[in-house]
Amino acid sequence: MKITGATRLAGIMGWPVAHSRSPLLHGFWLHENRIDGAYVPLPVRPADLERALRALPILGFRGCNLTIPHKQEALRLVDRVDPAARRIGAVNTVVVAADGSLEASNTDIYGFCENLREQAPDWDRSSGPAVVLGAGGSARAAVAALIDTGVRDIRLVNRTRRRAEVLAAELATPDTRITIHGWDAIDAVLAGAGLLVNTTSLGMSGEPPLRIDLSPLPLSAPVVDIVYVPLETQLLAAARRRGHVVVDGLGMLLHQGRPGFEAWFSAPARVSGELRAALVETLAPAR
Numbered sequence: 001m002k003i004t005g006a007t008r009l010a011g012i013m014g015w016p017v018a019h020s021r022s023p024l025l026h027g028f029w030l031h032e033n034r035i036d037g038a039y040v041p042l043p044v045r046p047a048d049l050e051r052a053l054r055a056l057p058i059l060g061f062r063g064c065n066l067t068i069p070h071k072q073e074a075l076r077l078v079d080r081v082d083p084a085a086r087r088i089g090a091v092n093t094v095v096v097a098a099d100g101s102l103e104a105s106n107t108d109i110y111g112f113c114e115n116l117r118e119q120a121p122d123w124d125r126s127s128g129p130a131v132v133l134g135a136g137g138s139a140r141a142a143v144a145a146l147i148d149t150g151v152r153d154i155r156l157v158n159r160t161r162r163r164a165e166v167l168a169a170e171l172a173t174p175d176t177r178i179t180i181h182g183w184d185a186i187d188a189v190l191a192g193a194g195l196l197v198n199t200t201s202l203g204m205s206g207e208p209p210l211r212i213d214l215s216p217l218p219l220s221a222p223v224v225d226i227v228y229v230p231l232e233t234q235l236l237a238a239a240r241r242r243g244h245v246v247v248d249g250l251g252m253l254l255h256q257g258r259p260g261f262e263a264w265f266s267a268p269a270r271v272s273g274e275l276r277a278a279l280v281e282t283l284a285p286a287r
Helices: 022-032 046-058 083-088 108-119 137-148 161-171 183-190 234-242 250-256 258-265 273-283
Strands: 008-014 037-043 061-066 093-096 102-105 130-133 153-157 177-181 195-198 223-225
Touching: 008 022, 008 046, 008 258, 022 037, 022 258, 022 273, 046 061, 046 093, 046 102, 061 258, 083 102, 083 108, 083 137, 093 258, 108 137, 108 250, 108 258, 130 137, 137 153, 137 161, 137 195, 153 161, 153 183, 161 177, 177 183, 223 234, 250 258, 250 273
Parallel strands: 008 037, 008 061, 130 153, 130 195, 153 177, 195 223
Antiparallel strands: 061 093, 093 102
């Protein structure tokens, strides 16, 4: 990468942020498009977030991504928020407008939908209720995405009922019903479902495994896990053995990055086999 006086800049703010694979993702697209640009990690403490965001236009940045713990707090710090991000209650992409103001969006809905379309192209949204495990920020994006695709029945499974109730109250629409269930009802919840989505951290490296019996789930239902470290979680491995179409979480990461890149660098961002392979290589355990 060659840095010049005309280099276009973007980055990712988080605390910590060294683990983020977004610099590799955007660096791949910059190289592919032969753009004089750079995408850099920006370690920003929560107390410094407002000053860091307001410094973006001053420092010549086109914008940034936001990751934990900044996604919710940034809502009140930017100048404009798109409706999708407002619905979810979090932003992950900031674009510096021509006048220096900050425009925020959440591209996780786009990333979820594109990943599902790419890895489970034959999924029929009318095939049965969608089961979503979890009620955190990722669950909000997944539920919003499913509503946007026309799913009319969502079964939300979460350990804490109150958190699930808040999600349902804020996201349910006249056309989509969201019902809330405990983990002890998982067998009944999976019966007749048309899609299963895990949005919890269970199964992620360093976290407890997600142990559920998939036998009540119809074989026609794709199984989605937003976790991508490891790339194939125990849930996906078990689903694959049963014959389900499986959708890993890496595609969501790749696709959610596209709108921001295209806004900052005015160039197309393709999710190709080469890009996926480059990211997969970083997920492999060290030998």
